[in-house]
Amino acid sequence: MALLNKKKRPDPEIPGSSLADIAFLLLIFFLVTTTINVDTGIGLTLPPIPDENIEPPPIKERNLLNILVNAQGLVLLDETPSSITEVKQKVKDFITNCEPGNPCVENLSEDPTDAIISIKTDRQTPYDIYINMLDEVIGAYNELRDEKARALYGVPFNALEETSEQYQSIAKDVYPKKISIAEPDEGNS
Amino acid sequence: MAHFKKKSANTKQDVPTSAMPDVVFMLLIFFMVTTVLREVELKVQIDYTQAENIEKIEQKRLVSYIYIGPERLGPTQVGESKVQIDDAIVDDINAIRTIMYDKLMEQPRLIVSLRVDRDSDFGLITDVTQELRHAGTLRINYSTKREI
Known part of the structure; x- marks a missing residue:
């Protein structure tokens, strides 16, 4: 009798054939819900709040390039109206003025290290116009840095390591x- | 002449599938680990702008987001531009200073990513960046998509 009972005992294994199906289902769920998105954007470092007791250092007018963008997206570059597409070239001209090989033009910067780009907007200026402007200015800097890196080291600027000496010296x-x-x-328009 | 025996008939033709669950689980675990489930519910509507000269933020741990855009009122309606940090809309602009200061204390190398709707007025963004300057969180990033 005891022997007979033993024979009837069912297989103790868990059926594993459907395991793959279950795993696939989960896999597909995660595949669909995953968004491998990389955060991209324009990085900036804000200036700290100035100390009221310390006078800001004097800046020569010629070293400052004033970019004004109004609420309609019209651009004034050092008091001359221009279009957004011209900005990049003008910024490059402004920065590289007085560099070896370039003639010194009055009203443009004395040296690339002294050049300051100032962007000013109205409160009503749409954000995307402002970003376009910033993009052009940063693009001008990137192109100049790239040219310099190619001339000095024979590699494009973005191929240099951020911690390397070459990168730091150009930047x-x-x-x-x-x-x-x-x-x-405030802009009332 | 005798029949030639088919040689292939002797070998097994099945692909061994016993290791399949392991392979699939491995893939599954990879995706589970890399997945970031959306951590905040957006209360404002954001349509990103595009730019060419953008950089990637490699260290996601350092990033804290500020969302600026028209408030979502219904499925299609939107209201005025609002500022959202984490899960809540911040009505008092001056409160951003303390919120961001606390975050900076937790993570000294904080990067603030500003996710701004393209049609927002720049004035509001300036107010926010002024608050960030007061809070001392100076590394910012204007979130944009790559221009195609």
């Missing part, structure tokens, strides 16, 4: 990015 000593974002006007 800090040759073409430092000096972008000032002025407080907007």
Whole structure:
């Protein structure tokens, strides 16, 4: 009798054939819900709040490129109206003025390290116009840095490691990015 | 002449499938680990702008987001531009200063990513960046998509 009972005992194994199906289902769920998105954007470092007791250092008018963008998206570059597409070339001209090989033009910067780009907007200026403007200015800097890196080291600028000496020397000593974002006007338009 | 025996008839033709669950589980675990489930519910509507000269933020741990855009009122209606940090809309602009200061204390290398709707007025964004300057969170990033 005891022997008979033993024979009837069912197989103790868990059926594993459907395991793959279950795993596939879960896999597909995660595949569909996953978004491998990389955060991209324009990086900036804001200036700290200035100390009221310390006078800001004097800046020569010629070293400052004023970009004004109004609420309609019209651009004034040092008091001359221009279009957004011209900005990049004008910014490059402004920065590289007085560099070896370039003639010194009055009213443009004395040296790339002294050049400051100041962007000023109205409060009503749409954000995307402002971003376009910033994009052009940063693009001008990137192109200049790229040219310099190719001339000095024979590699494009973005191929240099951020911690490397070459990168730091171009980013800090040759073409430092000096972008000032002025407080907007109230602008009644 | 005798029949030639088919040689292939002797070998097994099945692909061994016993290791399949392991392979699939491995893939599953990879996706589970890399997945970031959406952590906040957006209360404002954001349509990103595009730019060419953009950079990637590699260290996601350092990033804190500020969302600025028209408030979502219904499925299709939108209201005025509002600022959202984490899960809540911040009505008092001056409160951003303390919120961001607390975040900076937790993570000294904080990067603030500003996710701004393209049609927002720049004035509001300036107010926010002024608050960020007061809070001492100086590294910011204007979130944009790559221009095609």
